[in-house]
Amino acid sequence: MGKRIVDVVAVLVVAIIAIAVSLWLTPMQSAEAVGQTVRVGAAAPSPSWSGPGEVDLFGQRLPTTIDFPGPVRPRLELTDLHLSTQLADLLGPDAPGSARAVAQHELRDALVSGWRDYLIVQTSIVVVVALLLMGAVAGWQRRRLRGSIVLVVIGVLVAAALNVGAVAATALSASDQLRGIDSLASLVGAAAITEPAPTVVPAAKAGSVVVIGDSTAAGIGNPPLPNPTPDDTVCERTSGSFASALGRAGDWSVTNLACSSATVGAGLLGEQKRGDTVLPPQLAAALKTGPSALIISVGANDAGWSHMVGVCAALPDCGGAASEAYFHQQLEAFARNYLVLLMRLRALPNPPTVIINQYYDPLPGKSDCVRDLGITEEKAKLLRGWLDSLNRVLAEGAAAASFRTAKPSFAGHGLCSPDPFVQGMDGNAPLHPTTAGGLAIALADQAVLIEAGVR
Template sequence: MSSVRITPVADPTTTTPSWRKWAVRAAVPVAGVFLLLASLWLAVRITPLQAVTAAGQTVEVGAASPDFGPSGPAELDLFGQTISTQPDFPGPVRPRLRLTHITANAELQQLLGSGDHNSAGLLGRQLSEGWLRYGLWEGAVSAGIVVVVLSAVTGLRRYSMRRTAVVLLAGAASMSAVNVVGFGLLASGTPAALRHVHSLSDLVGSGGTGYPVAPADGPALGAVQAVVIGDSTAAGIGNRPLPQPDALDKACGRSADAFAEQLAAVNDWNVLNLACSGATVRTGLLGPQPAGPLSAPPQIAQLQRAPKAHVIIVSIGADDLHWADLTRFCAASPSCDDRATDAYFQQQTVAFVMDYRDLLTQLAALPGNPTVIVNQYYDPFGPDTSCLAAEGVDAAKAKTLQNRLDQLNTALRQGADAAGFTSVQPSFAGHALCSAEPFVQGPKDKAPLHPTAAGELAIALADQQALSVARSPGAATSSSSR
């Protein structure tokens, strides 16, 4: 009887094909690289920026998202707007800077040529040190992210304590090596480049506003207690004229209903209203402004003739962004949220915040430390746009315009906060354009979308409330009238 050999058959449920083993082995390094890059990406976003203070400014230093180019500009966050710096920085890892506080004296001395060179150079040295501190913090945060993720993986796979320790150490060491390459090699020239920064003007330019502005000629206006500077909203255009206007009052559209006049009546103040329709920061406040056949002198120059003014109210920004033109274009177009219009708006906003910083610096340098209030803009549309159908404005267009106005208000608020000023946003809730009692002039009125006399009063009340808060102990620097 012959013997029969029985060959054991492999259990398909317990045997892994060789190609799967190779696939798993190949996936491990790929997953490791992905983990390192993802940890780096996340760490750049959550690592706290490092604050440095020098040359009258406080700037937070961090890293922007890595770029694949060999060099390029850094990013400066100026009042909520991201601005590419003029100088380029070497490597794909570049700085991200955020201005959080400004004081005037140090930078004004530099602009006048009397600043201390060593003090000016201090900003660059501080930025360089802040960058190095940020690199250390980012390295620790990214390594911590890797350790947390690997701890979860080893726990799920029930690795031994020894094997777990080896995996965690290897992950932390690999992440540290990536950071050494990223900050130590690919961004090795960044500290030296930052040391050449003496002021923010070295990063983004001066803006061409020509500040500081010298006081205007003429006798001191010692009886003036408050000054309003700004555009047509502050001038009160479209409302009752002043009882005895001069030629410039008429050319600028200044009104007896302007909120400056309301504040004067309530507080028994002598208020100087320098606001002029069409004024921008560059042409109007820091520079002369054509006003019909006349030339209005810089409002800041006129303001300095009132050395005893203890309140300064600013209303500016809409004309810098060509708000009226954008509104008319939006009404005439099928849609106003196209890329070209948005790109134009962003370009104008960036130019505005650079000029706005010059204005804030000049205001911060005023003697006597007056209370400065920066007015934001009201919402003219509200939820109901039915009365604007004939003008081509529907709810979607109104929303687009309001979003852009919100962006301007963010810049106004953040700039005021950085300078230590008070920011106010008047509310026209329930009194928008299509309401029964609008605070906004309609399309057929003298100055469409500008405040009515009641709207000017609402602005005055919001400013009055902010003044009361600003003068109380421990006051916040921003407020809203609801």
């Protein structure tokens, strides 16, 4: 009796180890969908018997909007996707019905096919690992040949059965569940944008550049514009913005539609309220002018960057679990909405040259001048890490959509330098670019515009 109990325990332990090892060793499987390759694998096992899978998007791991049965669920990698016009057909109700149906069908089939292939490879690895481990157990117990064969076969069969029960249930139901997905954005849980996508874009005007985005692009805290419009005043646009500097430094006609506190949803793709003024979506307003190039600065407000700086200054340890969780939650939400913005642009029949601005580091070098404000060198390093994560999302999304990026460098001109390119903590707009900082950003954009051949 005692020997049987030992055998049962050994078989179960081997099965668990074999499944765990297989999930670690099995490579993600590739499948063709919507004109590109998607990679399908398994998310980390969960103790619950149902829940979401994972979507890798721009370096962020996001839960799917679909709940799958079983403790092991699909993981879909979109990190290296290419946002083609064909893929833009998955955007949702604005896309043509027939094209959207074809794209949905391709995505569904790719996920199911990739998951099936992953299951076959993963199950094969389970069998091999279980075979080796049960053979070792039989040898350790010094069994006779027949007893060893029986024990090994039982162990392999149990491991395979447990694996199929834990993993295959998801594969068998994935097709039906995916039929509820009407867009790539809905798969990752992107917020619905109620404003309709532009359907007609005027022909591009030579030399016309439009800037859209947030307070960094608006240039807040610098000298006012000479003849501001009401919207300029409401949005805090200034003569120190990089848009103004770009207009002065190049041969382009530059229009600045950026607005302080803008996000992707409330500012770029949707209306933004500033006091009693309701501003139209910046992207739609920009496209109506027929720009030859569009420069976008967005993400800091979506990810709560200013809030994180305040948290770091106020708390003795701003790198705690709660702060990390908050920032990454905000960053994941931004990645979802950033996808919608990129796909809106890729869906345009004749999109302008698009440049995505990454954010500068306001504290390059030493941060001793802000130590009295509660930001130590350790905290500054943590803030840089969060900023790097935001810039990585911006860069990977731009690359996926085949857009260009510009990243200004404030090296030697950080907040604590003798000649800072950012406003001080007691300034009108702390850590935002000064007029000199706006010029540095403009020069980075100018280089990309010239490289892109924008005239």
